[in-house]
Amino acid sequence: MTGTLELPPQAMQVGLAVDVAAFAMHAGELRVLLVQRGALPHARDWALPGGFVHGGEELHEAALRELRTETTVQLEPRHLEQFYTFGEVDRDPRGRIVSVAHLAVLPHGTVRVTAGGHTLGAAWLSAHQPPPLAFDHHLILDRAIKRLQLRLEYANLALEFLPDTFTLPELQGVYEAILDRKLDKRNFRKRLLTQGILTPSGERRSGVGRPAQLYKRAKNARVAAL
Amino acid sequence: MTGTLELPPQAMQVGLAVDVAAFAMHAGELRVLLVQRGALPHARDWALPGGFVHGGEELHEAALRELRTETTVQLEPRHLEQFYTFGEVDRDPRGRIVSVAHLAVLPHGTVRVTAGGHTLGAAWLSAHQPPPLAFDHHLILDRAIKRLQLRLEYANLALEFLPDTFTLPELQGVYEAILDRKLDKRNFRKRLLTQGILTPSGERRSGVGRPAQLYKRAKNARVAAL
DNA sequence: CCAAAAGTGTTAGGTGTACACCCATGT
DNA sequence: ACATGGGTGTACACCTAACACTTTTGG
The missing domain is CATH 3.90.79.10 (Nucleoside Triphosphate Pyrophosphohydrolase)
Known part of the structure; x- marks a missing residue:
C-alpha cells in the first residue's frame, strides 16, 4: 500500500x-x-x-x-x-x-x-x-x-518513583520533591490511606529513629491516561 | 546558520x-x-x-x-x-x-x-x-x-463559544453540550457568579418566556495555559 | 536518657450536590 | 389564562487546611 x-x-x-x-x-x-x-x-x-x-x-x-x-x-x-x-x-x-x-x-x-x-x-x-x-x-x-505535577494529582504517579515496598514518609518525600513544597504529614497520611491504593506489607524498616510501616501498592491502583 | x-x-x-x-x-x-x-x-x-x-x-x-x-x-x-x-x-x-x-x-x-x-x-x-x-x-x-472537557474546568473556555454578551442559560448550555450531560441550574449559577468572571451588562434579552439577564466577561478572566 | 523520625485527631471553613417553587414575559 | 423559560435558597455530606504532642527505636 x-x-x-x-x-x-x-x-x-x-x-x-x-x-x-x-x-x-x-x-x-x-x-x-x-x-x-x-x-x-x-x-x-x-x-x-x-x-x-x-x-x-x-x-x-x-x-x-x-x-x-x-x-x-x-x-x-x-x-x-x-x-x-x-x-x-x-x-x-x-x-x-x-x-x-x-x-x-x-x-x-x-x-x-x-x-x-x-x-x-x-x-x-x-x-x-x-x-x-x-x-x-x-x-x-x-x-x-x-x-x-499535574499527573501527580490525577494518577498516582508518585508510586512509580519508589521500589515495590516503601514507607509513607518516603512517599510524602516524592510528593514534596515534585511539587517543590512541604506538605502536612497528618493530612497527607489521611488522604493517601483513605484513598485505598496502599496496603500495609507488615514489615517495618529500620534505621535512625522509629521504624516506619512499609506499604505496597494495592491490587487496583493503575495509572490513568490523558 | x-x-x-x-x-x-x-x-x-x-x-x-x-x-x-x-x-x-x-x-x-x-x-x-x-x-x-x-x-x-x-x-x-x-x-x-x-x-x-x-x-x-x-x-x-x-x-x-x-x-x-x-x-x-x-x-x-x-x-x-x-x-x-x-x-x-x-x-x-x-x-x-x-x-x-x-x-x-x-x-x-x-x-x-x-x-x-x-x-x-x-x-x-x-x-x-x-x-x-x-x-x-x-x-x-x-x-x-x-x-x-478538561479545559472547560481549568480555564473559562466556555466563554469563547459565545458572543460578547450572553445569558446564563446560554452559558450553561455550552457546558452541557461539551460535557454531554445535564447540570443543575442553581448550582451552576452560584458557581459561575461567585467566580467573578462575569459582569451583568444591564440589558435583557427578549423572546419566549421570561427575559434573561445579559452578562459579559469581566475585565480579568483570561484563558490559562497547560 | 537523648536524639531522631514515625505516628496520631480534632476543628473550622469552604465546596459540591441535591432538591421545588415562584416570576416575568409573549401569545 | 396559560405556556415558556428565567430566577431563587437551604441543608447535608464531604474535603481541605491548620495545628502539637506522644511513641518507638538506636546510640
Whole structure:
C-alpha cells in the first residue's frame, strides 16, 4: 500500500526527533537525566537525551531507545508519555527539526548512568535548578515538570518513583520533591490511606529513629491516561 | 546558520502535517468542523481539516491556514492549542506522516463554511456522534473532546463559544453540550457568579418566556495555559 | 536518657450536590 | 389564562487546611 499514493508537492519534509525528560528521585530531590553532548551543535552542553526517530519506529519506541543508548539506564521506565511537540522553525540550527517530547519516570534504585553512543557523559541533575541546557531544552523541561505535577494529582504517579515496598514518609518525600513544597504529614497520611491504593506489607524498616510501616501498592491502583 | 551543520545519516525525514478539531455551538449542540475529502486517499470521506506544514511556517500558523483555506471560516478562532501528536507508522498509506493535532474554538455566530481548496464540502457536524472519519481522525476527535472537557474546568473556555454578551442559560448550555450531560441550574449559577468572571451588562434579552439577564466577561478572566 | 523520625485527631471553613417553587414575559 | 423559560435558597455530606504532642527505636 505504501508508495502507491503520492504526497502533494508542497508536503514539508522535516527531521523528526524525540526528546525525553526522565525523572527519578535522588537524595530526596527530584532529578532529571541529562547528557553532555559530544557533537555539534551545542557540544559539551547539557541536554535532554533524545535523537532522531528511525524508519518504521513508533515514537515511544524511539524514546525508549534514546534512553537506553544515550545513557545506559538499566531500569525500564515505569511511565512514558508524550506531552508536547516542539516545532518552532528556528529551534535547531541544522534545519527544521520537530521534536516530540516525552515524560518518563524511572523507579528508585541506584540508577547508574554512563555515557553511551556519542555523548560525553550522563548524570542525574536537579530538575528544579538545572544547568544551562542546549537548544530549547529548558522550555521542554519546564513543561515536563508542569505535566509531572499535574499527573501527580490525577494518577498516582508518585508510586512509580519508589521500589515495590516503601514507607509513607518516603512517599510524602516524592510528593514534596515534585511539587517543590512541604506538605502536612497528618493530612497527607489521611488522604493517601483513605484513598485505598496502599496496603500495609507488615514489615517495618529500620534505621535512625522509629521504624516506619512499609506499604505496597494495592491490587487496583493503575495509572490513568490523558 | 542553517545548512552549515549536517544532519546525521539516520535522521528520519517525515511528512509534517497539522489537523484541526475546531468546535462551535450550533442548535444547542457541540459541533465539529469537518470537510469532505476531494482527493485520495479516503476521497469523499469526512475528515478534520488539515494538511502539510509549509516551509518556514510555525505549527500554529499552519493550523490557522488550513482552517481558512479548506473551509472558508470567516471568524478567528478564540482559542487554538496543540494537544497531541499522532505519529503511528501506518496511520497514513502515503508514508510516514506525523500530524500535530490542534484544538480550536470558534465564537458563536452563524459560522458559514464553504468548501475551499481541494475539498468537496465542509460542515458543522455533531461532535459527540460524528460520521465515520478518514485516517485515524476518530482518535484525534476523541482526544480533542477530552481535552476540551478538561479545559472547560481549568480555564473559562466556555466563554469563547459565545458572543460578547450572553445569558446564563446560554452559558450553561455550552457546558452541557461539551460535557454531554445535564447540570443543575442553581448550582451552576452560584458557581459561575461567585467566580467573578462575569459582569451583568444591564440589558435583557427578549423572546419566549421570561427575559434573561445579559452578562459579559469581566475585565480579568483570561484563558490559562497547560 | 537523648536524639531522631514515625505516628496520631480534632476543628473550622469552604465546596459540591441535591432538591421545588415562584416570576416575568409573549401569545 | 396559560405556556415558556428565567430566577431563587437551604441543608447535608464531604474535603481541605491548620495545628502539637506522644511513641518507638538506636546510640
